[in-house]
Amino acid sequence: MEEALASLVQAILSGLAIGCLYTLIALGYNLTYVVNGTVNMGQGQLVMIGAMLMVTFTTFLDLPFFIALILVGLILGILGILLEVISVRKFVQDKTSVNWVLSTLAVGIILQDLALFIWGPEETRLVSPVGEGMFEFLGAGIYWKELMMIPAVGVFLLLLMLFYLKSHWGLWLRATADNKVATNLNGVNSNYTVAIAFGLSALLAGLAGGLITPIYAVFASMGLSLGLKAIAVAIVAGLNNAKGIVICGLGLGIVEVLVAMYISPGFREMIVYIVVILILFIKPNGLFGTKETIKV
Amino acid sequence: MLKCSELFANYGSVAALKGISIEVQSGEIVAVIGSNGAGKTTLINSILGFVKPHKGTVIFEGQDITNIPAHKTTNLGISVVPEAREVFYSLTVKENLRMGLKKEIGKVKQQELEDRLVHLFDTFPRLKERINQQAGTLSGGEQQMLVISRALISNPKLLLLDEPSLGLAPIIVNEIFEIIKTLKKEGITIVLVEQIANKALSVADKAYVIENGKIVMSGSASELKENKDIAKAYLGV
Ligand SMILES: Nc1ncnc2c1ncn2[C@@H]1O[C@H](COP(=O)(O)OP(=O)(O)O)[C@@H](O)[C@H]1O
Ligand SMILES: [Mg+2]
Numbered sequence: 001m002e003e004a005l006a007s008l009v010q011a012i013l014s015g016l017a018i019g020c021l022y023t024l025i026a027l028g029y030n031l032t033y034v035v036n037g038t039v040n041m042g043q044g045q046l047v048m049i050g051a052m053l054m055v056t057f058t059t060f061l062d063l064p065f066f067i068a069l070i071l072v073g074l075i076l077g078i079l080g081i082l083l084e085v086i087s088v089r090k091f092v093q094d095k096t097s098v099n100w101v102l103s104t105l106a107v108g109i110i111l112q113d114l115a116l117f118i119w120g121p122e123e124t125r126l127v128s129p130v131g132e133g134m135f136e137f138l139g140a141g142i143y144w145k146e147l148m149m150i151p152a153v154g155v156f157l158l159l160l161m162l163f164y165l166k167s168h169w170g171l172w173l174r175a176t177a178d179n180k181v182a183t184n185l186n187g188v189n190s191n192y193t194v195a196i197a198f199g200l201s202a203l204l205a206g207l208a209g210g211l212i213t214p215i216y217a218v219f220a221s222m223g224l225s226l227g228l229k230a231i232a233v234a235i236v237a238g239l240n241n242a243k244g245i246v247i248c249g250l251g252l253g254i255v256e257v258l259v260a261m262y263i264s265p266g267f268r269e270m271i272v273y274i275v276v277i278l279i280l281f282i283k284p285n286g287l288f289g290t291k292e293t294i295k296v
Numbered sequence: 297m298l299k300c301s302e303l304f305a306n307y308g309s310v311a312a313l314k315g316i317s318i319e320v321q322s323g324e325i326v327a328v329i330g331s332n333g334a335g336k337t338t339l340i341n342s343i344l345g346f347v348k349p350h351k352g353t354v355i356f357e358g359q360d361i362t363n364i365p366a367h368k369t370t371n372l373g374i375s376v377v378p379e380a381r382e383v384f385y386s387l388t389v390k391e392n393l394r395m396g397l398k399k400e401i402g403k404v405k406q407q408e409l410e411d412r413l414v415h416l417f418d419t420f421p422r423l424k425e426r427i428n429q430q431a432g433t434l435s436g437g438e439q440q441m442l443v444i445s446r447a448l449i450s451n452p453k454l455l456l457l458d459e460p461s462l463g464l465a466p467i468i469v470n471e472i473f474e475i476i477k478t479l480k481k482e483g484i485t486i487v488l489v490e491q492i493a494n495k496a497l498s499v500a501d502k503a504y505v506i507e508n509g510k511i512v513m514s515g516s517a518s519e520l521k522e523n524k525d526i527a528k529a530y531l532g533v
Binding site for chain 1: 344346365366367368370371376378380382383384385386387391394395396398399401402446450
């Protein structure tokens, strides 16, 4: 009985840890979706680039973990802005066009091939900044390196929320999401704020990629499955609902670990995607999403 | 202060402005009167840089702003109350007003913002009660007051009003014209686009009448008020 409880607690904690990362990536989709109605289909590859840069910065340049992490975030932020200019802006001028789906996917694949060329196909794993020790809790043991995700992501999300709700940059993003014409008529270039949204989105992908390095194998094609899972989280939650995405991201992490533990690791992804389809079948706008209503 | 010369603008192959010239002196209220589809909004949008005229120039305070986009012209001291209002429905009243600070938003200190709000609330007391309410929950009249305040909070030199009375109850329309009179006393320069000629002429110094993208008449407001043709066409007499 006690053992069962211990393993449940352990599963929930490691599920939360990985769920934090899904949340971070999925919020990236949310940021650009509300502002522009678009998402970066290459988001997963940005996570991979973040992870690769993290490995390079910490092992080859010997930078401390968190310094490297911030640096990775900033570099990815700039990459996200470039990505918007190159592969989104020209592709959304016609509202009904979905060319941006292909163009952002294409950039993702190009980045993946570049990473393969630069870093090779080998898997690497980073030495944990908090050691390989375990945290004992209610008889359960969880690696510190997993557990640290929770406060680290918590801090990032708090900063993001402050930025979004309190700074004038955040106001500009929310204004752009609400009404682009009005934004431009109030002296703010909406092209510029959309690019900022993509920069922020990529920054989140970079942070997730950096944070994942001590607990997951890093390799050039790791992006696709992460990107897909995160977009599943975003769509299931409702692309326009950030709170829902946090709940679903954490939920996905926990469900995955539970399925792996109690059913079979091999069924993990299959079951997750079956649930995704079921939910969308019943609630087409996602669990927490609201249908875009026409504003009068 | 503002000079539009020979503006031509098209939507695809449809000509909306066919050589419009208007001149606005500092401190004046200039009315642009015309019926639906005459080209009034296109003129405002050409001044703003929202529509690109294919011929002609817009000079504001000696600077050629013809091909400058709207997000830049609105930072030069030009504010607009658009015909479609363009309220940020999901933002609060206060956030809408902060957006009115434009690029200055980062520079205007908390105290300065409060002072400007207090000043606006003298004229728009109802916004004060609704300051933390979502703008989408306001009534049409309140939304128009919000948009006018948003245009004023940056202390603009030139205010463009595109049919501010459109779709509002008569009592609110009167209120808005009273506000325009107050603004005139404060010395702000205004271009007022209207379909209702008598209202517009009652506050304006000068007026242009436009029809089918062309100016068909212009003169001082008092002259035009006397004019029988205008009376027929726009006063419903
Ligand atoms: N976005 C647009 N696309 C095509 N035609 C337009 C557009 N906006 C206005 N027009 C046309 O241009 C002319 C002038 O319109 P507008 O400037 O809106 O007139 P007003 O503001 O005086 O009612 C009208 O014939 C109108 O149908
Ligand atoms: Mg109009």
